[in-house]
Amino acid sequence: MNHSDLIIIGAGPGGYETAVAAAHRGLSVTIFEGANVGGTCLNAGCIPTKCLVRNAEVVEQFKDSEKFGIDNFTFELDFNKVMSRKDEVVATLRAGVEQLLASAKVNVVKERASFTGPHTVKAGETEYEADNIILATGSVSKALPIPGADLPFVMDSTAMLSIDHIPESLTVVGGGVIGMEFASVFHALGSKVTVVEYMKQILPPFDADIAKRLKQSLSKQGIEIITGAAVKEISQAEDYEIVTRYECKGKEGEVRSSDLLMAVGRAPYWEGLNLEAAGFRELPAKGRPIPVDDYMRTEVPHIFAIGDVNGRMMLAHVATFQGLRALNAITGKEDTIDFGIVPSAVFTHPECGMVGLTEQQCKDRELPVKKGTSFFRANGKALAMAEPEGICKLLFHKETGLLLGAHIMGAEAADLAQQCADLMSRKTTQAELEDIIFSHPTISEVILSAAHSAS
Numbered sequence: 155m156n157h158s159d160l161i162i163i164g165a166g167p168g169g170y171e172t173a174v175a176a177a178h179r180g181l182s183v184t185i186f187e188g189a190n191v192g193g194t195c196l197n198a199g200c201i202p203t204k205c206l207v208r209n210a211e212v213v214e215q216f217k218d219s220e221k222f223g224i225d226n227f228t229f230e231l232d233f234n235k236v237m238s239r240k241d242e243v244v245a246t247l248r249a250g251v252e253q254l255l256a257s258a259k260v261n262v263v264k265e266r267a268s269f270t271g272p273h274t275v276k277a278g279e280t281e282y283e284a285d286n287i288i289l290a291t292g293s294v295s296k297a298l299p300i301p302g303a304d305l306p307f308v309m310d311s312t313a314m315l316s317i318d319h320i321p322e323s324l325t326v327v328g329g330g331v332i333g334m335e336f337a338s339v340f341h342a343l344g345s346k347v348t349v350v351e352y353m354k355q356i357l358p359p360f361d362a363d364i365a366k367r368l369k370q371s372l373s374k375q376g377i378e379i380i381t382g383a384a385v386k387e388i389s390q391a392e393d394y395e396i397v398t399r400y401e402c403k404g405k406e407g408e409v410r411s412s413d414l415l416m417a418v419g420r421a422p423y424w425e426g427l428n429l430e431a432a433g434f435r436e437l438p439a440k441g442r443p444i445p446v447d448d449y450m451r452t453e454v455p456h457i458f459a460i461g462d463v464n465g466r467m468m469l470a471h472v473a474t475f476q477g478l479r480a481l482n483a484i485t486g487k488e489d490t491i492d493f494g495i496v497p498s499a500v501f502t503h504p505e506c507g508m509v510g511l512t513e514q515q516c517k518d519r520e521l522p523v524k525k526g527t528s529f530f531r532a533n534g535k536a537l538a539m540a541e542p543e544g545i546c547k548l549l550f551h552k553e554t555g556l557l558l559g560a561h562i563m564g565a566e567a568a569d570l571a572q573q574c575a576d577l578m579s580r581k582t583t584q585a586e587l588e589d590i591i592f593s594h595p596t597i598s599e600v601i602l603s604a605a606h607s608a609s
């Protein structure tokens with residue numbers, strides 16, 4: 155039987171990054187992948203969506219050309235080329251991951267794996283054995299349990315990433331991260347977009363101020379956003395239009411469109427792993443996360459579950475760092491990873507970024523807070539870039555001065571949130587932040603201005 159120190163099932167950003175890190179620590183590693191290395195993130199998530207986001211930005215710049223003194227500029231968009239560019243980027247990065255795994259001498263088995271015993275898995279006709287096993291099998295799109303959700307024209311994000319046309323009109327069911335990114339992209343590419351979101355605000359986990367401003371900004375651009383509306387049924391009219399019926403504040407409404415994206419969350423995926431054979435006594439229900447402790451250890455002590463499959467926080471960088479934590483536990487290495495400081499971003503136009511606690515979370519925890527706000531319209535670089543729309547809100551602990559949270563909408567918001575994550579991980583106070591020299595003119599100066607204004 156093939157023996158390795160470590161078996162990893164799933165080669166997404168959780169699995170492949172952990173495999174390489176484990177190999178660098180001297181472990182022999184076998185990783186199984188039933189589809190493409192890179193997982194959802196590289197093949198049907200982070201990377202292809204951000205290629206489309208970049209296309210949308212370029213198109214918006216072209217549409218705005220007069221603002222930059224370029225008159226009578228015309229252009230034609232070739233959507234096939236847009237999609238080919240995306241596919242090329244994905245293929246290049248996928249080759250990079252293959253190369254990374256090969257140079258680290260990780261044994262890559264391109265087959266689905268399932269347990270035959272607590273230390274053994276089978277892929278094809280071959281059995282493999284390891285001392286420790288990490289599950290990194292990711293997640294799949296959820297569908298609403300409503301009539302019409304299974305009709306063939308209902309797309310999830312993966313299907314939408316292979317679409318061969320720009321929809322004339324697009325209904326987006328779910329105003330979460332995926333829904334808002336696709337809404338922003340396809341609006342820029344020319345679709346008439348309507349978002350129907352169940353909660354009172356789009357992007358429910360984001361700070362309410364940021365979600366509200368993003369809604370205002372996207373509505374001003376022409377995206378229709380209906381919040382507090384539960385989608386109840388999807389059907390097709392005689393003229394082939396897709397009809398999405400919803401209930402909002404006790405009243406029924408409908409949206410008609412040529413295409414529909416359902417983006418109502420993702421479910422942890424562990425089907426076919428045969429967890430019973432591995433010794434799991436309590437199996438989660440289908441689509442529910444595999445429970446883990448803070449070291450990502452499952453109920454079977456030598457089996458760990460990282461990334462989307464444990465449902466803690468479905469982000470690529472979280473999957474990677476959970477993998478490192480599991481590896482630290484396996485190799486007995488001291489661990490200083492702080493999962494309380496995880497930056498996240500939404501690549502709409504304008505972009506949003508956040509890290510740490512929202513204002514509501516501070517209230518719920520009864521934390522005394524000093525709030526500082528700055529606006530992109532007062533930032534020289536933002537105006538020079540013709541990106542005046544945006545806000546940076548920083549929350550400091552009133553007594554200790556520690557930075558508790560940063561919430562940003564505007565150009566480069568994702569990178570600004572990353573900068574704030576750095577400050578938070580160094581336990582920076584308001585006073586210390588105000589002593590840092592910021593280069594001028596930079597968008598980063600919105601952070602300094604927000605700190606100056608906090609009281």
Ligand code: FAD
Nearest residue numbers: 164166168188193194195199266267292461462468469470
């Ligand atoms: P995955 O990346 O899902 O990888 C799991 C892998 O396991 C898959 O390749 C699968 O084929 C394989 N597998 C499953 N079962 C088996 C088996 N039995 N045997 C062998 N292989 C198996 N996150 C961000 O941080 N930033 C973003 O901008 C971002 N954008 C996104 C956009 C979209 C449209 C989507 C859908 C997601 C996005 N995400 C983003 C989320 C991110 O993609 C996931 O959080 C991340 O991919 C999770 O990584 P993972 O390693 O846990 O699982």
Ligand code: NAD
Nearest residue numbers: 328329330331332333351352384385417418419420468499
């Ligand atoms: P999500 O949980 O972010 O959003 C789903 C939305 O659907 C929610 O706002 C929910 O209220 C809404 N909804 C549920 N039922 C509804 C109904 N009946 N009618 C209308 N709306 C309804 O999930 P997602 O957008 O599918 O994204 C899945 C995961 O992928 C997220 O956890 C996210 O972290 C990850 N992701 C991250 C990024 C990024 O980091 N930029 C990008 C895309 C996806």
